[in-house]
Amino acid sequence: MDYAVQFVDDTSQYVNELGLSLDTTTHEQDYNYEMMITTASNNAQLWADYLWTSGGKLNLFKCVYYAFKPYVNSKKNSHHIQCYQQKCSI
Amino acid sequence: MIPTLVIELAYVSLIMASHLRRWQNASQIMLEKGKGRGIENLRIIQLCEADLNFILHVIWGHRLIHHAHHHKALDDAQYALPGLTCNNAVLNKILFFDYSHQSLSPRISADFDATATFDRVLAGLSIIACQRVGLPRSTGIFMYELLKNMKFHLITSFGKSISSYGNTADNKTRQGVLQGSSSACPIFILNSNVSLSAYRKQACDRSFFPTSHQRPGGNGLCCPIC
Numbered sequence: 136m137d138y139a140v141q142f143v144d145d146t147s148q149y150v151n152e153l154g155l156s157l158d159t160t161t162h163e164q165d166y167n168y169e170m171m172i173t174t175a176s177n178n179a180q181l182w183a184d185y186l187w188t189s190g191g192k193l194n195l196f197k198c199v200y201y202a203f204k205p206y207v208n209s210k211k212n213s214h215h216i217q218c219y220q221q222k223c224s225i
Numbered sequence: 226m227i228p229t230l231v232i233e234l235a236y237v238s239l240i241m242a243s244h245l246r247r248w249q250n251a252s253q254i255m256l257e258k259g260k261g262r263g264i265e266n267l268r269i270i271q272l273c274e275a276d277l278n279f280i281l282h283v284i285w286g287h288r289l290i291h292h293a294h295h296h297k298a299l300d301d302a303q304y305a306l307p308g309l310t311c312n313n314a315v316l317n318k319i320l321f322f323d324y325s326h327q328s329l330s331p332r333i334s335a336d337f338d339a340t341a342t343f344d345r346v347l348a349g350l351s352i353i354a355c356q357r358v359g360l361p362r363s364t365g366i367f368m369y370e371l372l373k374n375m376k377f378h379l380i381t382s383f384g385k386s387i388s389s390y391g392n393t394a395d396n397k398t399r400q401g402v403l404q405g406s407s408s409a410c411p412i413f414i415l416n417s418n419v420s421l422s423a424y425r426k427q428a429c430d431r432s433f434f435p436t437s438h439q440r441p442g443g444n445g446l447c448c449p450i451c
Contacts, residue, residue: 138428139302141421142314143410144342148428149321151332168331175333178428185420186339190347190400197338203322205329214329 144191148182150175168204175200235280242366248277249371250389251403252380269344270405271377282407284364285355290411293358293418300421305414343404343413348372351402351416358415368408373399 138154140147150171179200183193202219238244252272260266273281293299294306304314318334325332339345352365376389392399402412 139421139424140314140317141300141303141305141417142311143305143413144339144417146337146339147314147318148335148337149332150335151321151325152330153328171331171333175335178424179335179337181428182337182420182424185423186417189350189416189420190345191342191417192340192345194338194340198336200333200335202331202333203325204331205326216326 146182148175148178150178172202175202231276231279234276235283238280239284239361239364239367242363242370244277244367244371244374248274249374249376250274251375251377252385253377254380271403273403273406277371278407281403284360285408285411289355289358289360290414293415296358298358298418299414300418300425302421302425303414303418305410343409344401346400346402346413346416348399348402351412354416354419355412357419372401372403375403 138149140149152171155171155174179198186193204217204219205214206217207214234245250273254270254272255267256270258266258268291307294308299306304311304317321332321334348369352360352369355368356362356365373392376391378389379386392401402409
């Protein structure tokens with residue numbers, strides 16, 4: 136598994152809490168879901184800048200992100216996942 | 226006799242960084258994408274001379290990509306390489322989701338798509354990116370001069386257009402690497418490889434890592450998996 140996957144011009148970037156916990160600027164107990172969103176946003180902006188520098192441009196209508204947040208239902212003693220999907224606006 | 230002549234011609238052209246005048250003409254054909262017949266839903270493919278396309282395929286599509294791949298000059302995040310398929314990229318994504326699902330950890334996956342990719346690549350910058358992985362200087366100049374002097378004709382059901390347009394009309398930054406030719410995809414891959422390498426250094430520490438691996442070091446490599 137890698138931090139990003141690219142097939143010609145289609146790119147996927149991944150961020151998760153485990154990666155944040157290993158970040159040199161972040162302590163393990165400090166990271167949270169909002170920080171992960173911020174990190175993913177910064178990474179997306181970084182990629183958009185690099186692409187722009189080489190002449191390219193993101194097609195924002197085809198750029199989406201998926202955020203998954205698992206939680207435990209203590210009453211039913213079961214695991215669930217909240218999923219958010221939204222188009223990017225960089 | 227004829228194949229030998231074509232190969233000799235290609236050899237001389239690449240060594241001398243010069244091209245034939247007929248190679249400067251490319252035809253543009255507009256194909257339907259399957260989204261309807263609106264003009265905004267058409268894909269433009271540029272067709273060049275057959276022997277030119279053969280040269281571009283041999284140098285960029287075969288030798289340069291294999292050379293870069295053999296010497297591990299390409300980023301591991303790029304999956305449009307010899308021996309890999311698009312299924313490998315999808316499998317990587319599935320593994321990421323499966324791992325995060327099993328470990329119940331929040332995760333974000335962002336998918337990006339570029340606009341008119343091959344038509345926006347900066348020609349001069351991409352040639353330098355190709356030289357970075359071993360393209361000879363004379364061959365790079367050959368490609369740059371070819372792109373600079375290229376003239377594009379439009380082909381419709383009415384026939385081939387008399388007038389044309391090209392990059393020599395103004396002094397603006399030249400973009401596009403002849404979409405539809407055998408060299409367009411390799412050039413873009415090598416061009417974006419620079420961006421991927423920079424992105425790895427800047428953003429990798431905040432990206433995905435399995436729990437069992439050590440903290441990334443300062444040697445440019447992130448972890449044994451990366």
